[in-house]
Amino acid sequence: MSTAIKTDDVIFNFFKQICDEKDDQKCVELGNEWIKAMETNLSEMEKNLNGADKLKHKDDIQSNRNHLNSLKKKTSSQWREYATQCMIEIMS
Numbered sequence: 001m002s003t004a005i006k007t008d009d010v011i012f013n014f015f016k017q018i019c020d021e022k023d024d025q026k027c028v029e030l031g032n033e034w035i036k037a038m039e040t041n042l043s044e045m046e047k048n049l050n051g052a053d054k055l056k057h058k059d060d061i062q063s064n065r066n067h068l069n070s071l072k073k074k075t076s077s078q079w080r081e082y083a084t085q086c087m088i089e090i091m092s
Contacts, residue, residue, distance in 0.1 A: 012090045015083035024076035031079040035068050042068075 014034065021027040042064055049057060074082065 008090050012087055015087045015090075018083040019080050019087070021076075027076040027079055028074070031071065031074055031082075035071055038064070038068055 014030075018027055018030045018034070021030060042061055045057075046054065046061055071082070
């Protein structure tokens with residue numbers, strides 16, 4: 001039996017936590033924590049890319065940043081809906 005933690009499991013559980021949170025303010029805070037973590041990941045990936053790869057992935061990185069920016073004003077119900085959709089995609 002493998003004890004390795006799968007990335008999809010961690011992400012699924014984080015989104016489940018957003019869906020299960022009863023306190024609307026905490027739900028939004030969890031969503032905002034997700035945004036910060038993903039922005040940090042993007043920045044780290046971008047730092048590790050060299051010239052050719054940086055150029056190759058520039059549009060994808062910007063698209064991801066735009067997506068994260070679009071999440072910043074979500075309400076708790078919007079976060080729960082978004083998290084549910086993400087969990088469904090992970091399960092598919």
